[in-house]
Amino acid sequence: MTDRAMVDGMSPPRFFVPLELRAVAITLALGALGYTLFPDDLAFLTRLISITLLVLSLDLVTGYCGVATLGHAAIYGVSAYVVGNACLAGHSDPLLLLLVGAVAGAVMGLVSGLLVTRFKGLPQLVLSIAVGQLIAALANKLSSLTGGSDGLSGISPGRIFGVYAFDMYGRTGYVFSVAVLMVVFVVLLRIVHSPFGLLCQAIKDDSLRARMIGARVYPRLVLMYGVSGVVGGIGGALNAINTGVVGLDSVGFERSAEALVMLVLGGAGSLWGALIGSIVFQVFEHYVSAANPFHWMTMVGALLIAVVLFAPKGLVSLGGLLAGRTASVLRRRP
Amino acid sequence: MSQSLLELRNVSMSFGGMRVNDDISFSIGKGERVALIGPNGAGKTTLVNVISGDLTPSQGAVHLAGVDVTALPISDRVDAGLIRTFQITRLFKSLTVAQNVALAVMQRKGLTRNIFSSPMDRPDVRREWERALGTLGIAHLADRQVSQLAYGQQRLLDLAIGLALEPKVLLLDEPAAGVPSEESSKIIEAIDRLPSDIAVLMIEHDMDLVFRFARRVLVLANGKLIFQGDPAEVTHHQEVRRAYLGSYADARHAS
Ligand SMILES: Nc1ncnc2c1ncn2[C@@H]1O[C@H](COP(=O)(O)OP(=O)(O)OP(=O)(O)O)[C@@H](O)[C@H]1O
Ligand SMILES: [Mg+2]
Numbered sequence: 001m002t003d004r005a006m007v008d009g010m011s012p013p014r015f016f017v018p019l020e021l022r023a024v025a026i027t028l029a030l031g032a033l034g035y036t037l038f039p040d041d042l043a044f045l046t047r048l049i050s051i052t053l054l055v056l057s058l059d060l061v062t063g064y065c066g067v068a069t070l071g072h073a074a075i076y077g078v079s080a081y082v083v084g085n086a087c088l089a090g091h092s093d094p095l096l097l098l099l100v101g102a103v104a105g106a107v108m109g110l111v112s113g114l115l116v117t118r119f120k121g122l123p124q125l126v127l128s129i130a131v132g133q134l135i136a137a138l139a140n141k142l143s144s145l146t147g148g149s150d151g152l153s154g155i156s157p158g159r160i161f162g163v164y165a166f167d168m169y170g171r172t173g174y175v176f177s178v179a180v181l182m183v184v185f186v187v188l189l190r191i192v193h194s195p196f197g198l199l200c201q202a203i204k205d206d207s208l209r210a211r212m213i214g215a216r217v218y219p220r221l222v223l224m225y226g227v228s229g230v231v232g233g234i235g236g237a238l239n240a241i242n243t244g245v246v247g248l249d250s251v252g253f254e255r256s257a258e259a260l261v262m263l264v265l266g267g268a269g270s271l272w273g274a275l276i277g278s279i280v281f282q283v284f285e286h287y288v289s290a291a292n293p294f295h296w297m298t299m300v301g302a303l304l305i306a307v308v309l310f311a312p313k314g315l316v317s318l319g320g321l322l323a324g325r326t327a328s329v330l331r332r333r334p
Numbered sequence: 335m336s337q338s339l340l341e342l343r344n345v346s347m348s349f350g351g352m353r354v355n356d357d358i359s360f361s362i363g364k365g366e367r368v369a370l371i372g373p374n375g376a377g378k379t380t381l382v383n384v385i386s387g388d389l390t391p392s393q394g395a396v397h398l399a400g401v402d403v404t405a406l407p408i409s410d411r412v413d414a415g416l417i418r419t420f421q422i423t424r425l426f427k428s429l430t431v432a433q434n435v436a437l438a439v440m441q442r443k444g445l446t447r448n449i450f451s452s453p454m455d456r457p458d459v460r461r462e463w464e465r466a467l468g469t470l471g472i473a474h475l476a477d478r479q480v481s482q483l484a485y486g487q488q489r490l491l492d493l494a495i496g497l498a499l500e501p502k503v504l505l506l507d508e509p510a511a512g513v514p515s516e517e518s519s520k521i522i523e524a525i526d527r528l529p530s531d532i533a534v535l536m537i538e539h540d541m542d543l544v545f546r547f548a549r550r551v552l553v554l555a556n557g558k559l560i561f562q563g564d565p566a567e568v569t570h571h572q573e574v575r576r577a578y579l580g581s582y583a584d585a586r587h588a589s
Binding site: 190191193194195196197198199201202204205206208209210211212213214215216220223227269 | 386388407408409412413417418420424425426427428429433434436437438440441442445446447448449450451452495499
């Protein structure tokens with residue numbers, strides 16, 4: 001009884017600063033773990049981080065605002081192309097390129113948000129697909145900017161802070177990516193726990209009720225789309241910076257759909273869910289597709305079905321359960 | 335006559351060909367307590383939807399403190415102090431009880447634009463949501479998830495959100511319906527203790543509650559306002575008895 005009351009008394013916001021510190025510690029630990037597990041495959045890990053940013057970005061609009069979208073890669077891909085072009089035009093400072101990606105993403109996010117959040121349900125979903133397909137078609141057509149189906153290549157960013165060059169083993173790129181992910185993650189934790197973040201969740205729960213407490217729903221959703229655009233844009237920028245090429249796949253429908261699958265796998269509506277989902281999916285894909293190139297999609301399908309059946313709120317809900325148990329066991333000890 | 339806070343002028347609302355509200359006019363002044371009664375399907379909730387801005391009337395106008403708000407979005411009406419609760423509770427299910435109320439407080443104070451700070455920690459916000467929850471006797475549930483609440487407790491929370499918005503005009507759609515007696519007495523107490531200067535329009539089927547609460551009664555039947563006046567007169571009104579009160583009025587006369 002008293003135990004229960006104690007748990008109830010601990011609302012997350014009061015542990016705000018430790019929550020952020022925990023996020024820093026966990027992202028750094030994951031970064032170190034990745035480095036130890038895949039020392040020869042840092043390119044895979046940097047790609048994983050870049051996609052993780054896309055999934056986090058998607059979580060902001062889908063998980064936190066309830067917006068149904070299958071066109072989110074448009075944000076990611078357009079930013080990657082813009083960053084690629086900026087670099088080819090001679091602006092090669094990686095931090096500047098990150099900023100360029102963030103701005104391009106913000107613009108894409110705001111434009112998508114203005115269109116997509118006007119609608120609800122199926123029309124919204126279809127519109128998001130249409131926006132995505134439009135961008136993909138444009139990327140294919142405007143080959144002077146995108147390289148068409150050959151992709152945009154030859155992107156070679158300069159040194160970070162003018163000191164650390166991107167090396168062929170991808171070490172610099174990896175450390176850079178982990179640092180970016182960490183910063184973005186901590187900032188996003190603040191945003192989703194802010195009054196604005198709470199309001200977005202309220203809108204997702206019941207938009208009429210939110211209106212009846214005075215909320216302006218549409219501008220709020222568009223703003224969150226803008227924030228999401230920044231995050232997705234940073235993801236796209238990392239992709240361009242680390243791989244040196246941007247292909248049509250980065251704007252494609254499949255990228256959007258896969259991001260949604262990762263989000264659902266990990267748990268939509270939780271930043272931890274987005275993080276876990278994209279890591280588990282991509283590591284799984286990495287191993288299984290290498291072991292069995294023909295049937296790996298089947299196995300991914302099986303994994304998804306299992307998660308949807310046994311943990312419909314995503315892998316993160318299992319984690320929460322586990323953490324809760326551990327915490328109460330620890331607390332019971334003197 | 336006190337200053338009119340809410341005024342309806344010839345409001346009609348149709349769905350397809352069906353007139354659910356038919357040429358309704360009335361006004362409610364500062365500090366007034368008005369009950370809106372009528373049989374099921376009479377159009378009471380629809381009228382509240384029109385007033386609150388969820389529906390745009392087919393004809394007529396809604397005025398709030400002298401200003402025509404018929405074309406204004408819901409949020410502008412809320413800012414002007416027009417607050418409603420729902421016949422069937424609507425809450426933010428993924429938030430805690432405290433967050434539900436705190437969000438209303440922060441929205442009222444214009445804090446929901448804030449995208450980078452911790453919301454619940456501000457002492458002024460905290461004081462207000464604690465008070466609203468305390469008024470309805472659910473302060474001990476503050477950190478519960480809404481989905482863990484019993485229905486009666488959810489009704490209390492719905493009203494707490496309304497109170498936290500500091501209404502000038504409060505529309506209550508059957509606040510005590512479906513609520514166990516323990517909680518309904520909390521609701522009645524809270525309604526009794528509302529600031530005396532606000533205008534309250536309450537839809538209610540429980541006539542004992544109506545007589546206790548209202549200084550004026552509006553009766554809606556088939557979308558038309560068939561009576562408005564003193565609660566004492568309503569039981570004598572032939573049409574009202576026929577349309578709605580029936581046995582209740584007879585019982586009252588008998589006793
Ligand atoms: N959005 C809508 N579209 C079509 N018809 C509607 C709509 N909303 C309400 N109605 C109809 O309008 C009529 C009045 O409904 P309303 O909910 O206003 O009644 P009420 O007086 O609140 O009844 P109750 O006492 O049962 O709550 C009903 O016949 C209902 O079916
Ligand atoms: Mg009703």
